[in-house]
Amino acid sequence: MNKQEIQQEIAIRTINLNLWYGHFQALFDVNLEIKQGIITAMIGPSGCGKSTVLRSVDRINERLGYVRITGAIKVLDKNIYDPDVNLSQLRKQVGMVFQRPNPLPISIYDNVIFGHRLHRPPDVKLSSRQEDEIVEAALQRVLLWDKVKDKLKRKATIDLSLEERQKLCIARLLPVKPAVLLMDEPCSALDPKGTAAVEELIWELRGEYSILLVTHNMAQARRTSDECIFMLMGKVVEHTDTDKMFVTPQYRETADYIEGRYG
């Protein structure tokens, strides 16, 4: 599927987003439009605010009592900071994948079905066969089914390689059909083979999911994304087609970064 064939509606929109950790301002007037169905990479030197943007979209930041935000973040046109948004509903719409794969210390099967059980309305009863199908579909989708189909009841934290754990962490988000997947350096704990496998899987999900992928790895941004955002010191410098950014960046700061002059 090429980018034009994928519907270009906006999955995440941030409007004049500013964020402070105590007195320290980490984001400055961040205005982003992340399109539906494509992969958008976010790059920039350490400390420029990439994870802060992701954590704001998932509202994880507010667990810290000293975070203050102004502006708005809309997921599928709904401001997620509106008083009527409940966090559980938001977590259903926004799935997050972290640097270190963090499956729950329960079975592979239960990891995959956990979110679905949590978010399922109480009056919806599924048979174990229906749950089996959900689990299989999610594991197929992340290219893990053949590896784990004979050990679904084994504990996920014992028996799986890092690559398999990260795939499982992605699989467990899928049954609730999130509108967006946020991935914060999902391959940085993996070896090159694991990285290639997880990149392949991310590419597989393209079209069906809107993915915002933070990476330190410039080659990965280039290989795996349709659009790319470059951030510097809490500001968005440039957001454009990935090909364009790497071939003809608009700004000096972007060029310096992708040519490895700092970061």
Ligand SMILES: Nc1ncnc2c1ncn2[C@@H]1O[C@H](COP(=O)(O)OP(=O)(O)OP(=O)(O)O)[C@@H](O)[C@H]1O
């Ligand atoms: N919980 C926190 N409390 C205070 N300051 C924080 C907190 N988290 C991040 N910061 C600061 O906010 C700025 C942005 O951090 P953030 O983690 O978003 O950067 P990043 O681009 O993800 O960096 P990296 O590439 O190293 O992961 C940094 O200066 C960081 O020190």
Ligand SMILES: [Mg+2]
């Ligand atoms: Mg980070």
